[in-house]
Amino acid sequence: xxxxxxxxxxxxxxxxxxxxxxxxxxxxxxxxxxxxxxxxxxxxxxxxxxxxxxxxxxxxxxxxxxxxxxxxxxxxxxxxxxxxxxxxxxxxxxxxxxxxxxxxxxxxxxxxxxxxxxxxxxxxxxxxxxxxxxxxxxxxxxxxxxxxxxxxxxxxxxxxxxxxxxxxxxxxxxxxxxxxxxxxxxxxxxxxxxxxxxxxxxxxxxxxxxxxxxxxxxxxxxxxxxxxxxxxxxxxxxxxxxxxxxxxxxxxxxxxxxxxxxxxxxxxxxxxxxxxxxxxxxxxxxxxxxxxxxxxxxxxxxxxxxxxxxxxxxxxxxxxxxxxxxxxxxxxxxxxxxxxxxxxxxxxxxxxxxxxxxxxxxxxxxxxxxxxxxxxxxxxxxxxxxxxxxxxx
Numbered sequence: 001x002x003x004x005x006x007x008x009x010x011x012x013x014x015x016x017x018x019x020x021x022x023x024x025x026x027x028x029x030x031x032x033x034x035x036x037x038x039x040x041x042x043x044x045x046x047x048x049x050x051x052x053x054x055x056x057x058x059x060x061x062x063x064x065x066x067x068x069x070x071x072x073x074x075x076x077x078x079x080x081x082x083x084x085x086x087x088x089x090x091x092x093x094x095x096x097x098x099x100x101x102x103x104x105x106x107x108x109x110x111x112x113x114x115x116x117x118x119x120x121x122x123x124x125x126x127x128x129x130x131x132x133x134x135x136x137x138x139x140x141x142x143x144x145x146x147x148x149x150x151x152x153x154x155x156x157x158x159x160x161x162x163x164x165x166x167x168x169x170x171x172x173x174x175x176x177x178x179x180x181x182x183x184x185x186x187x188x189x190x191x192x193x194x195x196x197x198x199x200x201x202x203x204x205x206x207x208x209x210x211x212x213x214x215x216x217x218x219x220x221x222x223x224x225x226x227x228x229x230x231x232x233x234x235x236x237x238x239x240x241x242x243x244x245x246x247x248x249x250x251x252x253x254x255x256x257x258x259x260x261x262x263x264x265x266x267x268x269x270x271x272x273x274x275x276x277x278x279x280x281x282x283x284x285x286x287x288x289x290x291x292x293x294x295x296x297x298x299x300x301x302x303x304x305x306x307x308x309x310x311x312x313x314x315x316x317x318x319x320x321x322x323x324x325x326x327x328x329x330x331x332x333x334x335x336x337x338x339x340x341x342x343x344x345x346x347x348x349x350x351x352x353x354x355x356x357x358x359x360x361x362x363x364x365x366x367x368x369x370x371x372x373x374x375x376x377x378x379x380x381x382x383x384x385x386x387x388x389x390x391x392x393x
Contacts, residue, residue, distance in 0.1 A: 007232065010230060010232045010234070011231075011237055014237070015242075015244055018243075018244075018245050019245045022245050027213075028210070031206050031209065031213075032206070032246065035206055036202065036203050036250075036257070039198075039199055039202045040199050040256070040257055043191075043194070043199055044260065044265065047190055047191035047195065048191065050189035051080065051189065051190055052080065052134065052138060053080065054079075054081070055082065055103050056084040056085075056102045056103060057102050057103060057104050057106065057139060058083065058085045058086065058096055058105035059075070059083050059085075059086050059105060060088075060089065060090055060092075060093050062108060063108050063109065063111065063112040065113035066113065067112060068112055071108060071146065072086075074146060074149060075106060075146045078142045078145070078146070079142075080141070081143070085101070085102065090107060093127070097127065097129050103128065103132065103135045103136065103139050104126065104127050104128035104129055104143065106124070106126045106143060107124065107125040108124055109122065109124065112124070126144075126146075126147065128140050128143065156170070183354075184354060184355075191265075191267075192268060194321075195261065196261060196267065196352070197319065197321045197344075200254075200257065200280065200283060200341070201315055201319070201341045203250065203257070203283075204283060204284075204312060204344075205309065205312030206312075207250055207288055208291045208294065208308035208309070208311060209308055209309060209312070210291075211288045211291025211292060211295070212291050212295045212304045213301070213305060214242065214243070215291075215382075216295050216299075216300075216301030217301070219385065219389050220301050224387065225386070225387060227242070228383070228386060235382060247284060250284045254277070254281065254283075254284060255277060257280070258273060258277055258280060259273075268352060270352060270353065271352060271355050271356070275347070275352075275358070276347070276352055278365070279344055279351075279365070280344075282365060282368035283341075283344045283368055285368075286340040286343075286368045286369075286372060287340055287371075289372045289373075289374050289375050290308075290311070292375040292382070293374045293375055293377070294307055294308045294311070296378035296379070296385065299382075299385040311339070315339045315342070318336045318339055318342065319336065319339060319341040320336065320342060320345060321345050337367065344364075350364070
């Protein structure tokens with residue numbers, strides 16, 4: 001039986017060995033420090049304004065009347081839209097959209113003012129390039145609002161002609177006034193919603209890859225036996241000591257990310273920063289455990305890294321922050337629980353945005369903790385692979 005001192009000595013030996021390897025190769029610096037911080041700076045500066053402003057659109061004014069000019073000025077006053085060009089006809093505007101010069105255009109037909117004054121129903125059209133989802137969604141919202149305002153103005157003019165006062169006309173046009181209050185992100189700031197998921201998601205992807213790379217390199221360069229001998233042939237001690245330097249490094253980077261979001265940039269954190277730091281640490285360790293599982297199941301470095309990359313990229317699609325979870329097929333809903341990013345995202349929404357207590361988020365914390373048990377399923381297989389597998393390029 002090994003003495004406790006031997007285990008401590010073996011742990012320190014492997015820990016220092018891996019620290020030396022980690023600090024002596026540039027790839028570890030790029031994967032652990034440079035890439036996460038670069039993504040943090042890139043996304044926070046990219047979306048520093050929260051929402052895109054002054055998206056270019058066109059206007060086709062076939063009527064050239066006081067009413068059509070008023071509509072053009074109204075559209076141009078919206079925050080998301082900016083009329084950069086006026087086109088003579090529909091064909092020119094469509095060609096401008098196809099050349100990616102504008103994201104859409106508003107079409108005002110000839111006789112618009114005359115038909116509106118004679119109480120007929122003039123028709124206006126707007127066209128949006130939805131190949132670009134965010135600009136298309138924002139422009140659709142503003143152009144639809146412009147069309148609604150145009151309709152309301154025409155109705156008010158008709159009601160005035162029938163002798164109604166402005167107040168009675170507005171009561172008839174809009175009998176129920178909707179008072180909207182977006183909770184926890186009243187400015188609808190995209191950065192608050194996206195950055196808190198994209199940057200941790202990229203970190204988890206990098207953790208998958210760095211964990212697989214660190215263990216797979218032992219197989220590739222035939223140093224696995226030396227690693228196990230230094231660990232007194234304890235695979236659990238070997239993994240813990242080897243990955244601890246990475247855990248500490250990623251935890252430090254995660255703390256920098258949370259400090260930047262919730263302190264420097266002032267993103268909403270209604271539960272306090274400590275639950276988010278705890279969630280970050282759990283997500284890091286869960287991602288490492290998943291990386292161990294990948295390299296144990298697929299003991300070929302390039303295949304395991306490819307699978308880890310695929311798993312990390314899929315996280316963004318199935319975690320629920322881009323496409324609503326309740327819109328998934330039942331099979332996909334079940335699959336989402338296998339991705340750490342899904343549980344981190346739920347913690348972020350439940351605690352940082354909504355400010356709910358741990359009673360509403362404990363299941364997500366437990367799910368992240370359960371990922372740590374995943375490598376236990378394949379520890380014997382991993383140890384056998386470390387001893388007997390010969391690397392095949």
